[in-house]
Amino acid sequence: MRRGGLRTAAFRWVVLLVLVVVWEAATRVAGSTFFPPPSTIVTRMHAMWFSGPPDALFLTDTAVENILPSLGRMAAGFAGGALAGVVLGLAVGLSARAYDYLDGVLQFLRAIPPPALVTVFLVLFGFGLRMQLAFIMFSIVWPVLLNTADGARSVEPLHLQTSQAFRLSRAELLLRVVVPSTLPKMFAGLRLALSLSLIVMVFSELLPGTTNGIGFQITDAYSTFDLPGIWAGIVLLGVLGYLLNELFLVAERRVLGWHHAAQQLAVP
Amino acid sequence: MLEIDNLSHVYGGGSPNAHHAIDGLNLSVAAGELLCIVGPSGCGKSTLLRSIAGLITPTGGEIRVEGTVVRQTPDNLAVVFQDYSRSLFPWMSVADNVALPLRRKNMDKRQRREAAHEALESVGLQDAGRKYPFQLSGGMQQRVAIARALAYRPTLMLMDEPFGSVDAQTREDLEDLVLKVRGHHQMTIVLITHDIDESVYVGDRVVVLSKAPAHVVGDLKVELPAPRDQISTREHPDFVHLRAEVGRLVRGHATV
Numbered sequence: 001m002r003r004g005g006l007r008t009a010a011f012r013w014v015v016l017l018v019l020v021v022v023w024e025a026a027t028r029v030a031g032s033t034f035f036p037p038p039s040t041i042v043t044r045m046h047a048m049w050f051s052g053p054p055d056a057l058f059l060t061d062t063a064v065e066n067i068l069p070s071l072g073r074m075a076a077g078f079a080g081g082a083l084a085g086v087v088l089g090l091a092v093g094l095s096a097r098a099y100d101y102l103d104g105v106l107q108f109l110r111a112i113p114p115p116a117l118v119t120v121f122l123v124l125f126g127f128g129l130r131m132q133l134a135f136i137m138f139s140i141v142w143p144v145l146l147n148t149a150d151g152a153r154s155v156e157p158l159h160l161q162t163s164q165a166f167r168l169s170r171a172e173l174l175l176r177v178v179v180p181s182t183l184p185k186m187f188a189g190l191r192l193a194l195s196l197s198l199i200v201m202v203f204s205e206l207l208p209g210t211t212n213g214i215g216f217q218i219t220d221a222y223s224t225f226d227l228p229g230i231w232a233g234i235v236l237l238g239v240l241g242y243l244l245n246e247l248f249l250v251a252e253r254r255v256l257g258w259h260h261a262a263q264q265l266a267v268p
Numbered sequence: 269m270l271e272i273d274n275l276s277h278v279y280g281g282g283s284p285n286a287h288h289a290i291d292g293l294n295l296s297v298a299a300g301e302l303l304c305i306v307g308p309s310g311c312g313k314s315t316l317l318r319s320i321a322g323l324i325t326p327t328g329g330e331i332r333v334e335g336t337v338v339r340q341t342p343d344n345l346a347v348v349f350q351d352y353s354r355s356l357f358p359w360m361s362v363a364d365n366v367a368l369p370l371r372r373k374n375m376d377k378r379q380r381r382e383a384a385h386e387a388l389e390s391v392g393l394q395d396a397g398r399k400y401p402f403q404l405s406g407g408m409q410q411r412v413a414i415a416r417a418l419a420y421r422p423t424l425m426l427m428d429e430p431f432g433s434v435d436a437q438t439r440e441d442l443e444d445l446v447l448k449v450r451g452h453h454q455m456t457i458v459l460i461t462h463d464i465d466e467s468v469y470v471g472d473r474v475v476v477l478s479k480a481p482a483h484v485v486g487d488l489k490v491e492l493p494a495p496r497d498q499i500s501t502r503e504h505p506d507f508v509h510l511r512a513e514v515g516r517l518v519r520g521h522a523t524v
Contacts, residue, residue, distance in 0.1 A: 166369035
């Protein structure tokens with residue numbers, strides 16, 4: 001089992017390496033300006049962002065001025081949207097009536113592709129940070145809200161009866177029974193929201209009125225026909241998305257250790 | 269301690285497929301008694317227990333615990349459910365599971381921890397406090413559920429087929445555990461089971477319910493030498509006789 005896991009991990013790296021080599025060879029042979037070889041992209045990424053002084057963790061000024069604001073927008077938008085989603089999701093999920101009345105509306109709101117709403121947000125907030133944050137929050141709140149509500153509705157009935165039989169107060173019931181039961185579904189929603197927040201963050205930076213950020217750098221590179229610059233932004237976003245997801249999984253394993261362990265036992 | 273007057277309960281009342289679970293059930297339990305309620309499967313035993321615990325409101329009749337009519341869960345009442353795996357909270361350690369209900373008892377954190385440890389000790393799980401329920405066997409999980417009820421120091425403990433989901437050996441151990449803790453704690457126990465042998469072995473008194481709608485069809489005093497023993501008690505002539513008697517009542521061939 002453990003050995004198999006190691007072998008799988010090794011194979012994963014081999015597959016990645018092979019793909020990169022193939023990509024390198026193919027782009028060199030093709031010699032297209034639109035598809036620079038990965039070595040050019042990586043060199044560009046290094047020169048642009050990661051060749052700074054050691055005391056700045058090797059980040060260049062360009063990195064500090066663009067990557068950090070992007071991450072900041074994403075973090076603030078994700079935190080705000082996730083908090084709102086959890087609180088509203090619990091409220092909707094705990095009231096059977098609220099859920100019945102609102103379910104259709106919520107499904108409708110979730111189904112709207114966020115980019116379609118961007119003009120509405122521009123009208124409301126104008127260009128700039130406020131609009132970007134509101135846009136990210138609005139985009140990610142739905143998966144969190146719906147998953148949390150679903151989790152809060154499907155608390156094990158015997159857990160509720162046990163709580164009632166031992167006369168737990170409403171606050172104890174919420175904090176110690178309902179919220180923990182909701183966590184697995186809540187985390188599923190949060191994970192969706194995390195990947196969505198990266199997407200809408202970049203989208204919000206492609207709009208006019210932005211002066212920094214990874215998305216801004218991509219549009220900037222596009223306007224000067226700097227293709228390695230465009231590709232550097234794309235690869236960086238891919239790497240960020242991957243790392244954030246891994247980080248999230250580490251957090252999830254810590255919080256939901258009991259859930260995964262119990263499930264593994266239930267399905268041998 | 270516990271009086272039940274003319275209790276009835278109908279599920280889905282008014283509709284054509286309404287189910288009469290209980291009809292005209294009368295029962296009285298004295299303080300300190302260990303009463304076993306037996307009846308055929310699906311006869312409304314669990315409905316009866318949930319009514320006593322105030323988890324459902326019966327459609328007719330009255331239940332009084334220590335003289336007070338049950339409208340919600342009475343104070344000093346604890347319940348042990350059959351399905352321990354869904355009654356314990358999987359996200360809490362064993363000790364936290366046991367200590368959780370004590371938050372209602374005006375105890376500080378240290379007192380709660382001590383009470384939980386003491387209760388776990390009395391069910392033989394003093395070393396399991398830091399574990400999580402899923403790390404324990406089924407029988408041990410049910411011990412935790414019993415410890416949770418004991419820590420609460422109830423005057424009335426309700427047990428709903430508490431040993432229905434464990435193997436035979438564990439079942440005997442848990443039966444003896446109930447007899448043991450019952451001696452240490454002054455409390456009344458109402459234990460619901462479909463196992464005739466178990467009812468006679470554990471109970472001071474066995475009440476037999478009819479098929480649904482349930483009412484009392486037999487009420488037998490169990491006078492077997494104490495302490496009870498899995499081998500010698502079960503071969504005692506009175507045990508054999510009572511078991512047969514209860515068996516006939518459950519099958520509806522009453523001779524008395």
